Amino acid sequence: MNDSSEKQSGLSVLDRPNSYIGKTVPRPNLGRLMQGRGQYVSDMVLPRMAHVVFLRSPYAHARILKIDATEAKAMPGVIAVVTGAELAKVITPWVGVLSHLKGLKSAPQHAIATDRACWQGEAVAAIVATGRALAEDAAELVSVDYEELVPVTDMRTALDPETPVIHPELGDNLAFERNLDAGAVDQAFKDSDEVVEAKFVFGRHTGVTLEPRAVLADWNSGEERLTVYLGTQAPHMVQNIAAMHLGLDEAQVRVVCKDVGGSFGIKVHIYADEMATLALSKLLRRPVKFVADRVESFNTDIHARDHVCKARIGVSKNGTINAFEIDDVTGIGPYSMYPRTSAIEANQVINLVGGPYTTQNYRARTRVVFQNKNVTCQYRGVGHPIACSITEGLVDLAAQRIGMDPIEIRRRNLIRDDAYPCGSPSGLKFEALSHHASLDKLIAMMNYDALRAEQAELRKRGIYRGIGIASFIEVTNPSAAFYGVGGARISSQDGVAVRLDATGRVICQTSITEQGQGSESLTAQIVGSVLGVSMGRVRVILGDTDNTPYGGGTWASRGAGIGGEAALQAAKVLRKNILDVAAAILQAKPHDLDIIDNAVVDVQGGQQRIELHELARVVYFRPDTLPPGFQPELMATRHFVPREYPFAFTNGIQASWLEVDTQAGFIKLLKHWVVEDCGTIINPQLVDEQIRGGVVQGLGAALYEHCIYDERGQLTNANMADYLVPMSGEMPDIDVGHIVSPTLDGELGAKGAGEAGTAAAAAAVTNAVNDALSPFNVTVTEIPLTPRVILTALGRI
Amino acid sequence: MTNPTPISLTVNGESVSAQVLPRLNLADFLREHLGLTGTHVGCEHGVCGACTVRVNGDIVRACLLLAVQAEDASVETIEGLSDSGEISDLQAAFQNRNALQCGYCTPGMLMAAQDILTHEPQADREQIREHLSGNYCRCTGYHAIVDAVEATARARSGQAR
Amino acid sequence: MKASAFSYTRASSVTDALDLLALHGDQAKVLSGGQSLMPALNLRLSAPALLVDIGAISELRGISESNGVLKIGALTRHVDILRSPDIAKHAPLLTEAIAYVAHPAIRNKGTIGGSLAHADPASELPACTIGLDAIIVVRGRNGERRIQAADFFTGIYETVLSPEELLVAVEMPVAKSNSAHFFHEYARRKGDYAIVGLAASGILEGDVFADLRLGFFAVGDRPLLAAASKHLTGKPVTASMLADAQAALDAELDPQEDQQASAGMRRYLARQLMARCVATLLGRPELDARPRA
Structure with missing residues (x-):
């Protein structure tokens, strides 16, 4: 913090007596939703x-x-x-x-x-x-x-010469292709003791917002x-x-x-x-x-995923990962979605594979093809679950091949916590991540060694349980690098206007939006904390282009990091303005004054000098009593976009504990753990619930969710009875832990958390299933992991 | 007949008379005729649970009941349960636990939760999960909802949490 | 989607309902609990001209036992079955099975008569009636027919019930002291329709099945009373008898492929369920040998 008055008091917005930042406080808008008085x-x-x-x-x-x-x-x-x-x-x-x-x-x-x-x-x-x-x-x-x-339905043959071209004027069915070759990939594979290959298949699924x-x-x-x-x-x-x-x-x-009623992209x-x-x-x-x-x-509604990816990893006997290589194809429907396009997910897959690991040897290709199915586009976790499942699946396969524990291979290859800032072979820039601290915390939370012992004991009795681990990185707080640089008029900056009204309450207009994540709450928490005003006296207005500043909204895990920072900066200006008014009224110096619990107080001694409602009364109704020439400004607006880094990467790690019924092919989820690092945590409960909700959407992809098209391009399960989503009966309890590495790209230090849960859940489950089935020498790399997939892999049917 | 049919029923304790088409389901009747928009429509084929209401004391899917079938029935919606204070403790538990995000499933979820709290006051987590398994929530992942219902069950039965 | 327009009438008695059905023929649909009909209407998969609501006919409600026969009225709701001490005592298979039927809010409206008349091959109650050797009682204007459950179901959503008849009750012999029952289904999530299920009842004399009725469901176009059970009765079950029974079961199944399972997977799971059932009823876990690595 660089505000002079706060330097004097020695307190930042994070540790002021009435700070809400870092505290679990209930969201202000829940009452109307719980009473059926929301307005959708x-x-x-x-x-x-x-x-x-x-x-x-x-x-x-x-x-x-x-x-x-x-x-x-x-x-x-x-x-x-x-x-x-x-x-x-x-x-x-x-x-x-x-x-x-x-x-x-x-x-x-x-x-x-x-x-x-x-x-x-x-x-x-x-x-x-x-x-x-x-x-x-x-x-x-x-x-x-x-x-x-003739419909084009199979993405694997969409580029074949005999396949009809959906839009003849485009020449072929290839919407986009990207190739990447970093480091010395061929040499790295040559130097590897083992090279493990697999084909990963990701079913097409969709968001199924309840409204x-x-x-x-x-x-x-x-x-x-x-x-x-x-x-x-x-x-x-x-x-x-x-x-x-x-x-x-x-x-x-x-x-x-x-x-x-639900958004998720x-x-x-x-x-x-x-x-x-x-x-x-x-x-x-x-x-x-x-x-x-x-x-x-x-x-x-846009669909997502639908990737088939051939991938390989090169590893030395000592556990060193030497290289990753992927060849990915995805079908996006007949059009690239407007305006965000349908190439972003594939692009993200290329960006993110291998992301948590040190190796700089990486080759990738993705091809994005047209087909006569519904359009795919950005849905929660864009590309992350695919990249994570490929990366973590390969790492586990490599570990298995060289006979190393999955934890140990990660310890030897995850980027060191003191190595930052650094970059990835795909060009990502990492400011500060905490893979090793996260791993350590996860091991402690899940009691890894005890779980392994339990697993071994049960296996003797024919009960097959598995542990799956998945490290991940997550793109949050995107700058203009996502869309703006490509010519789309999608704002990457957000704005917040804050004003003190005539009764000493605060009205705050923000350009981020609320779909249940807690945008309203986190804005009120930040503004209340900076101003020294009770949260109950802060009213947040959002979701109206006539009545909010211009900005991007709530997507790509950006609301807290970008909108929250704008709120912080706007509130700081208003706070200064309020103290200027108070100084004028009290004939004091602004830096000798502070605001605590809705009143201006002396920094020294904390004695209350004037309540905010009284200050507002003077400003709005008796400005004649203020010194000549003094113009109070009880409204302030600030905008923010990260400038140092194109994205604020977060990281984390997940673990799944599950049991496979090797007779019937069913998977029972027993427990799930997440450790994540989203920097400064504004409201721990809201972060945890974002993680949990995201995890369950990832578990849905892992076990159930699948848009099943036939060869004629008919979606055959377009109803809620046949498209299965996770329900409460089958979902596990989910423990969430945190490591905190704030971003310095902004004062608040908050990074995003909305998609971290989705990023690695399916990878953790798939790895756990393969761990459970390891005595059968079976590997599954296809989601959803239906009973049919499991029974087929086991050779039972 | 396909023509409007008169119905009389009680909704949240108030007598209601209306003329409705036979094809109108109870969810749409509550929402469109009575403005009780707290009963949400998520799938219209009885799977998602967002339209769960109480009819004669039992929770039902309002999309799977015709308004004409509710003749003489006592219907209770989230607005009624909220106004009477019947579930204020459960709502407080949902708030404290952040057991809702977008809120679209919440009225139906509260209906289902109150149902198990009434019929199985000693329910454990697994029973709660099973009872709520007909109510789809896309946001929370269910953990927080189960926590909130469990906490309410413990509080109502006088046990320390 | 909203339902197509239809007319609606509330029958005051069985006679009244039968008169209405006779008048309107297959233009009319009977509305009982509506938990299968309403989704079809709302999705415009079904568009009858008239709904005959039988929900107010009190003579179709209720559970009673006399002379060793348990009678369940057609309008008896799933929740009534779940909570009935009479059913728990005389047909515990039903008590166990009904918990697998959908979810509480559905069970509060859905009726046994509606479920049986709807005849979804993947639903639980039709198989239970077969497993329990129940009689399905239907009434027309010309009188009553009493139909063996195993003869009642004729195909997907098809029964011997004519459009002018009403299913009025189900009757079954009460469980004997040496009766045993088994219910299990493989379903993706709680309350989902089964991929394969089994509702079974048997008479145990010592460690021998004197009788064994295996009602499989979701294995074909209708619930199946497995003739393969004859390989398991009359003498102590051995592993080879069970294998013979599984092979015989395989031969009499004609499962369908759908999004959940191939025909081969259904055959496999049905064989597994048979082993699990026999092992459970006899208390001999070794007969249900789980795969070992």
Whole structure:
């Protein structure tokens, strides 16, 4: 801290008597959510509101020959039936590319398909009616003539010459390719005593937010303004995109984000059907609401993962890892998602493989291909679970090959805790990580040796349990390096405005958003701590482009680190301003004053001088009593973006303890541990719960979640009964521990924590399963780890 | 008939009469006719549990019950349980434990949690996990929810935590 | 999604319901607990013209025992079965099995009659009725039919019930002092439909099965009463008898492939369940030899 008054008191915002930073305090917004008084977009109703239902292509790839809506338009309650061509008159298409992903290409995508549907579920017409059920009734009467085209469904053959090209104008089905060759890979493999290879398969899965995507668009023709109520993680991004494609000025678009029923990256995008809803509101000059039903959610919410990666590791008998090499392919659907693109996940896989380890020898290739399935894009943990599963899977295989304990091989190869700053062969820069401290803490938490003894004892009785370890790094606090440098108007900086109101309470507007992570809480905690104001007196406003500073929002584990730092800086300015006012009123020197518990006090002795509500009363109602020429400023705004490092990397390690029923192929999770290092912890409970929630999403990927397409591109399990997500009955208790290495790129020192749980959970489980099955000489490198996968591996079926 | 049908029932202790289409399910009736939007709709096919309400004292999926089937029934929603104070301790435990994040599952989860606390007041963690296993939460990973329900069970039965 | 439009009527009695069904034929659907019908309606997989709600017919409720026969009314809810001391005493297999059926909120509405009439081959209760040698009682305007459970189910969601008949009750012999039962299913998560399941009951004379009824489910288009049990009765079970029974079971299964399992996996798991059942009922764990590395 460099504030002079605080230097005098010797206290930083972290250890002031009324500091909330580092303390578990309940989130301020829970009451309304628990009482059913939240307001989600799906709850909202506006006067003259109409409902839109989208008629969606039943084919993965088909030409639209003719749409006949005559009968549908005559149905009671139907307001309009709009085709893609008709809607294209009010909204322009887009292409999801970023210039820094060199060579990334995609085709123009329309809000509603105009002449061709490219995946099962792509909208081909919109039916707008006075009610959702009526619109669905009418949708059944819209007849569409399709010419079914050959679908491209298998990513492994998408680049074969005999495979049709989905967008002929692009030349081939290759959206993006990246190659990397660092160090001396061939020599390193040659020097290795053992080279272990494996093929890793990652199923396609999706976010399954409990509230489906929902948007309510209200074009007010009198104001010539569009208000968009949307459950989104990035309001300003949506404002920009909506304005650009609807031919509006950004000032004509307001995006409001109220309560959001789960996001996880699913709601950081703006979807074609949402864009269509905005266009329909403008076209029909009335509010139009779209709420995806669950089947639509599965067919159109972005999917993720779906990678097949051949990989190998070179290791010496002494445990030294000499090199990693991967050859990855992923299928992203027919378009690169706009505006964040669908190449980021593959790019991250290349960036992150081998990340925790010292070896600088690394070769990688990824190919990102088009296919006629739903679009994939950024979902919680982007690339991390894949990179981590590959890396940690290889490390365990190498350890097994040379007969070394999984802990020991990691000890010998994880980057030393005193080696920072340093970099990775893929060009990542690490400021300060704590792999070894994390490993030590994990071993203590899980009582590793005792667990190994228990495992050995049970194995004698035919009970097969396994321990799986997975170290990871996580990208957080992204600077402009993610999107801005590629030309996307997605802000990497965030802003916070703080003001003292006339009753001495604080109102704080922030550009980060809340979807349950605790953005509101952490902002109030920071502001309250810096100002010396009770948290209960700090009100946080977020999610409204008209009423918050401009900024990125809440995604990529950035809310606390970037939005939190902006809040800290804004509150510091306001604090100084308040003390200037107090000094003027009290005829004292600002640096002799402090604010504690909602009152200005003397630094020396702590005697209360003036309460904040009294100070505010003077400023707002009796400014005539202030010294001539003195202008109080009880509102302050600051913005922040990290500048020293493109990303603030965090690290951690996870462990899984589980039992495999080798007769039936079922896996029972018994316990899970996480040690992570997100730097300064603002609210320990919120961090722990982010970790736990993230872990369980990773466990879902490991055991259950899978978008299963058939060879014709039909998603065959697009409902909640057939797409399995983790439920309480099968999930383990999860212990979380922390190491704290603050980032110096900012005063707060906080890094992100939202995706760390997801990053390594599947890797830990897969390694544990392979540990459990090691007596059978079986290795599984495919998720989800279904009973069928296990029984097949064991040769039982 | 497919025409609106009159129904009379009690919702959160208040008498309600309405004309509803036979196809209207109870969740949509509560949300759209009565403005009780605390009952959430997550899947509409009875899997996610977000629409869990109490009908005649039993928890049910409101999306799997027609409004016309609720004739003469006593329906209780999260708004009713909150206003009566019946679950204020459980809600406090959820708050203290941060057993909710986005909050979308929470009304249904509280309904299911209150159900086990009523029927199996001595339930252990495994029984709690099993009882809640029809209610999907995507945010928390369930651990905190189980903690909060367990803490409430212990507090209600007068045991130290 | 929202359900298609339909008409709705509440039957006041079985006679009233049968009159309505006779009038509307297959345009009508019976609404009991609705826990399978409502999802189908909401997903527009089913669009009947009329729903006949039988939920208010009190004569279809209740559990009673007389003369060694346990009778369960069609409208008896899963939760009623779960909590019934009569069922726990006279048909403990049902008490055990019902806990595997979905989740509490579903069990509070779902009925035994609805579950049996729906005839999902992966659901628990149809197999239980087979395992317990139950009689399914159906009524039409021309009177009552009493159908052996093993003859009732004819295919996926298909039974011998005609669109104009109503399933009114299930009857089964009460458990004897030397009755034994076994229930287990392999399911991905608690409350999910089974990948393979087994509802079994037997009569034990000493260490010998005098009778053994094995009701497998999720192994074909309907629950299966395994004839293979004949290899296990009448004399003390040996490993080779069990192997013969498993082979015979394999021969009579016709499992389907789906996202959870291949046909071969279902055959494998059914054989495993048979061994587990026999070992459990006889208290001979060695018959259920778990794989060792």
